[in-house]
Amino acid sequence: MKHEAAQDLLADFALGLLDYQDEAAVQAHIEGCGDCRGDLQLFLQAGEALAFAPTTVELPAGTAVRIAAGVRVRLDPPHPQTLRSNVIIGPWRNLALGAAAAVFLLAVGLTAVTMAWLDARDEADRLEGQLAARAIELPLSGDSATGTIYVAADFTSGVARFTGLGKAPAQHHYQVWSEGPGGATSAADFTGSEGELLVRLPELPRDMTRMFVTIEPDGATGKTPSGPEVLSTPH
């Protein structure tokens, strides 16, 4: 790139406005041109100063907490889950392990263990059966997790399957919301886990237009979403 052409593009280069080709050409020129490198400093410094211009705004209520929780959940590695009471569980393996632990700790007989395992498997089977029977599949996407919501043909209930969601941050939980013309209503809440997780959605509004998952502080009312969204179906 000629010197004059590089000079014309220095300000754009400083603010990151160039496409790959121009950027690479300007950079190659600057590395061999002391004048351009010197002039570039002024533009870089002006760009730095512009970052100071926005005036402070008062954060809306709860914003700082949601941002901190959202950042933390994206940075923390996933942990093993502790399920909340109204959540239906995931893999059979965990259920079998849970049943085995029950045997060890409670010293019940093999029959009881087998029955517990079968009960758990029945529940998982029932959910898996529901998955197969769902009429509509709604994909969920987020930064680090994915999922699918399987909705019944009459739109009144469903099952959500999550993968890679991880455990909710301390003193927080996940909440599934169904959104319609009247706003968002809670469909389920859970603490999350590694691997795959199934959650029953016993009641869904018929006029639902979107479903999403937020991170909510424990003790929140559950009436309206207040935390950051981590997963959403397409709008």
Next chain:
Amino acid sequence: MPYTETSTTFDHNVDKILTTPVEPTPFERFRAGDPSAFDHFVAEYTGPAYATALQVLKVPARAEEAVQDAFVRLWQRAGQFDPARGHERSWVLAIARNSAIDALRKQGRTFERSIDDAPSVYALRDPDDVWQQVLEGLTSIDVRAALQQLPAEQQDIVLQVYYEGKRPVEVARELGIAEGTVRSRLRLALAKLREALGPVREDLQS
């Protein structure tokens, strides 16, 4: 270049700045290996970063998401920060702006990559302790006053390019002027802005 000529009065108290003991900031502590300082860093910069993102995105919920994204980037890229080459606050706010602009681009405008992927601009920044001291004392009022000194057509270009993330070709199309004119106004605006905010290093040395 004309804008490197002798500039405004330098009224920053350099002696005071250089002799005052400085506590490490949460970001410095984080960079030094204290992960627990990151939460303090987030708390310290949430407000300014949110203001920056809101300036670009206009919608509070989207600004919130962009700020989260910015802090994740800052966690990942903290090691790239070089205090000799950049000022902590401007670096943090630049990343908040970049996250917001990326969110805008995802919204519908079709750019080919994240603005933060621009690879080596930062590495080409020369250490400049004088400018670092200027930034230490710089306020929103100072920058806004300097912006207001610019001719209206230059202000407009800066606002559209810097705070709305538009490329010169887009601005040119919207304003019905040549792309070269947009670039020229941007160059002049940045040069005047820089001149208005503090002396250039060569001026002090001479």
